[in-house]
Amino acid sequence: MKDIRKIHTPLADEICRELSAGDAVTLSGTILTGRDVAHRRLFDAGTRGEALPVDLRGMVMFYAAPTPARPGRIIGSIGPTTSMRMDRYTPKLIELGLKGMIGKGRRSFEVRESIKEHNAVYFGAIGGVAALMSRRVRSAEVVAFPELGPEAMMRLEVVDFPLVVINDSKGGDLYEDAVSRRGDARRPSENTPIEML
Amino acid sequence: MAGLREISCRVVSKTVRDLFIEVNYRLGDDVLDALQHAVDTEDSELGRYALERIIENAEIAGRESLPLCQDTGLAVVFVEVGQDVHVVDGDLYEAIQEGVREAYSHGFLRKSVCDPLSRENTSDNTPAVIHADIVKGNKIRIVAMPKGGGSENMSSSVVLLPSDGIEGIKQHVVDMVAKAGPNPCPPVIVGVGIGGSLEMSALLSKKALLRPVGEPNKGDDRLSTMESEILKEVNSLGTGPQGYGGRTTALAVHIEMMPCHIASLPVSVNIQCHVARHGETII
Numbered sequence: 367m368k369d370i371r372k373i374h375t376p377l378a379d380e381i382c383r384e385l386s387a388g389d390a391v392t393l394s395g396t397i398l399t400g401r402d403v404a405h406r407r408l409f410d411a412g413t414r415g416e417a418l419p420v421d422l423r424g425m426v427m428f429y430a431a432p433t434p435a436r437p438g439r440i441i442g443s444i445g446p447t448t449s450m451r452m453d454r455y456t457p458k459l460i461e462l463g464l465k466g467m468i469g470k471g472r473r474s475f476e477v478r479e480s481i482k483e484h485n486a487v488y489f490g491a492i493g494g495v496a497a498l499m500s501r502r503v504r505s506a507e508v509v510a511f512p513e514l515g516p517e518a519m520m521r522l523e524v525v526d527f528p529l530v531v532i533n534d535s536k537g538g539d540l541y542e543d544a545v546s547r548r549g550d551a552r553r554p555s556e557n558t559p560i561e562m563l
Numbered sequence: 564m565a566g567l568r569e570i571s572c573r574v575v576s577k578t579v580r581d582l583f584i585e586v587n588y589r590l591g592d593d594v595l596d597a598l599q600h601a602v603d604t605e606d607s608e609l610g611r612y613a614l615e616r617i618i619e620n621a622e623i624a625g626r627e628s629l630p631l632c633q634d635t636g637l638a639v640v641f642v643e644v645g646q647d648v649h650v651v652d653g654d655l656y657e658a659i660q661e662g663v664r665e666a667y668s669h670g671f672l673r674k675s676v677c678d679p680l681s682r683e684n685t686s687d688n689t690p691a692v693i694h695a696d697i698v699k700g701n702k703i704r705i706v707a708m709p710k711g712g713g714s715e716n717m718s719s720s721v722v723l724l725p726s727d728g729i730e731g732i733k734q735h736v737v738d739m740v741a742k743a744g745p746n747p748c749p750p751v752i753v754g755v756g757i758g759g760s761l762e763m764s765a766l767l768s769k770k771a772l773l774r775p776v777g778e779p780n781k782g783d784d785r786l787s788t789m790e791s792e793i794l795k796e797v798n799s800l801g802t803g804p805q806g807y808g809g810r811t812t813a814l815a816v817h818i819e820m821m822p823c824h825i826a827s828l829p830v831s832v833n834i835q836c837h838v839a840r841h842g843e844t845i846i
């Protein structure tokens with residue numbers, strides 16, 4: 367890759383405005399991890415107007431639950447889980463200040479709209495390169511919901527996390543671009559239920 | 564004729580344990596070769612970038628004994644027991660479960676198994692899914708296959724109409740890969756099971772994934788032809804590595820088939836991500 371832009375957290379508004387779907391970036395700084403249950407709890411607290419256990423403003427959330435760390439290691443292997451499971455909670459978290467999400471797979475219409483409205487960004491991490499990503503984590507600490515085990519929320523210090531912008535604040539969508547460029551492939555038939563996804 | 568042979572459950576447990584640890588840390592040479600070939604033929608820059616990171620990851624994981632992926636899978640075990648084997652020192656199924664338990668705790672693998680309704684984690688990655696066959700001879704063959712959730716979620720079993728035929732099957736498989744899009748971490752390997760009963764087609768689709776990547780079906784020319792035709796089609800969908808765009812949506816399509824009822828055409832599609840982990844030992 368020729369141009370890989372280096373970016374840092376907290377994500378500044380102008381960076382979010384500049385990033386476009388298809389940009390390869392490396393991200394350094396502090397990020398949070400959280401999956402389904404952590405999201406539901408943040409969502410519930412946010413909806414009730416209660417204080418959150420973490421400050422989401424300018425923050426980037428990585429949808430991930432690592433393997434257990436060997437003794438002496440900072441963290442085990444870590445990589446993205448499928449983002450759509452977080453979709454129903456994400457607009458609320460963006461409203462509460464979340465600026466970036468790291469995961470894999472498509473987002474719902476509501477999430478994409480919320481990204482546009484609040485000048486946020488959705489990054490794809492490469493699924494299945496969790497050993498590589500583990501080596502780019504410099505510290506890891508549980509910050510909320512320790513009882514969730516590997517799904518507890520952690521604060522990570524990361525260096526040069528390799529990411530690609532999937533959904534940008536201008537409505538760009540790399541996944542859409544990829545399939546709209548395809549050539550003479552047959553179109554999916556009408557009769558496979560989309561709910562299967 | 565081979566004589567009766569005793570095999571201890573302790574040996575079975577240790578074999579299962581070693582296999583699951585090994586395959587979670589080390590990617591097979593067949594997968595690596597297929598990925599390297601994909602780097603050479605992929606014309607999307609982002610696609611190549613993703614493929615290169617995947618190869619780099621395999622080097623790091625192998626060198627540092629780290630799991631290739633954080634999803635170290637549901638443990639699927641295929642066991643073929645020779646009919647002249649006498650299993651001693653315990654219960655064969657329990658011995659396999661014990662091996663899985665040990666692998667996931669001693670190998671620092673993630674425990675990813677839960678109660679389907681309460682979603683409570685079973686804490687030791689058991690129960691493993693065990694498929695047992697009785698075969699000739701006095702050996703036990705054990706195949707370990709940790710299966711990730713992301714790609715399994717994009718899999719399905721359906722029963723098509725017999726009149727849908729080869730074209731209908733091809734359309735269905737291409738549909739499944741298209742609709743899975745970026746979710747199963749492409750490039751993927753597409754396992755297809757045709758025929759049998761509903762559950763047998765699913766089993767065939769999973770067994771198809773155990774073949775070395777890209778090795779065509781040897782028994783039936785119609786199937787090897789379908790494999791290469793479907794591969795060509797899915798690789799023109801545009802999805803590409805990780806859905807970033809490109810021609811490498813799948814590394815291979817593997818089809819297995821058996822006869823079915825005159826009224827049915829069961830077809831299962833089992834999607835496997837590029838972290839295609841499996842290994843076997845014969846005791």
Ligand code: SF4
Binds near residue numbers: 633634
């Ligand atoms: S689909 Fe495969 S590569 Fe992707 S997260 Fe799951 S196990 Fe890992």
